[in-house]
Amino acid sequence: MSIDTGDGPLLISGLRVDYSHASLSKADTLADPMAQFGKWLQEAISAEVPEPNAMSLATVNAAGRPSSRIVLIKNFDATGITWFTNYTSRKGEELAQNPYAALLFHWVELQREVRIEGKVERISDAENDAYFATRPLRSRLGAIASAQSQPVANRAVLEANFAEAEKTFGEHPPRPKNWGGYKLVPDTVEFWQGRRSRLHDRILYQLDADGNWQRQRLQP
Template sequence: MSIADLRKDYSRASLSELETAADPIDQFAIWFDEAAKAQIPEHNAMSVATVGPDGRPSSRIVLIKQFDRDGFTWFTNYDSRKGRDVESNPYVALLFHWVELERQVRIEGRITRVAAEESDAYFFSRPLGSQLGAIASNQSQAVADRETLEQQFETTKRQFGEHPVRPAHWGGYRVIPDRIEFWQGRPSRMHDRVLYTRTDGEQWQRRRLQP
């Protein structure tokens, strides 16, 4: 079978703009909880798309660590490629894809760093190995081989032992959304799409889009 012949007709559920929550964060919480109950592997995984100073887009999968009225938060190395991208262009796009539920959520907005205290709290909640790895790795930088990387980790372990210090180049980002779209697969590619657009302050406009 050719790739062009691969297809699936979606029929699990429907999505009406009249039945969705007035606030998209509430609607996201409903879907996120349903993804968890469906035992979807790593339902907290999302694609983060950034654009660099040269105009080239880049995307990667990261794990969300918190969402609320303030935005969507995750943690990473500020000196990584995505960190360098957002320093020049503070607008990003997030994507959750829960294939088992035939659902997507697309989020767009402005990104900002979280407070140092918040980064500290999460950093020290991580397993010790993850803390040491955040210190040892120069994320997105070239390395000669795996052995060199392992040596960096061992050097970091000897230096810090069981008492690492959060490096200044590692911390949290929060995306403050202004567009959130909920996509539900439907038969004949006539999918349901409900878009929320921030209009003024905390107010949201909700409307249906054609598939």
């Protein structure tokens, strides 16, 4: 397929970059994948990569049909990665049906990806309340006004809902009970570094039956 750029057709199949930014070996990585993730995330932030906290979240419904969307990581530690959303959204409903998910970070300027898979669990109400209180006021009101993923007649209805929430709650909107955080507890983590000639570096971590992380190199 080609795209007309105004200067003639551009073949999509001809778009390619020969990656040469860096390399990655097992010896370069830390024993704990979440510590390694933290190192790479900090490097992405330091490199001023646009929205380094953006990640693709893939979920699967009860029928085995996948869906994905971009969300923002809000916290991470040795136990997993946390984000916040509406529990009754499509992703919330799918996680209720199948509590396993996959995350993907793509820092294209560094020619890096991190893939993280595992079981997802809700975090506590206390953690939800604490984070909700730190959000900008209009974001808190938006969480009340929007029934995420549900049909709406038009933009005017959404804005009217927001105005009503603003009138009702002012500067102190409460956290909706259907809004909160999820944590993905990883059992598989892969670090991908682009290399020349498509001979990319891939280091895979997998959690074994004893709860220890095992590392191995994968072919590209």
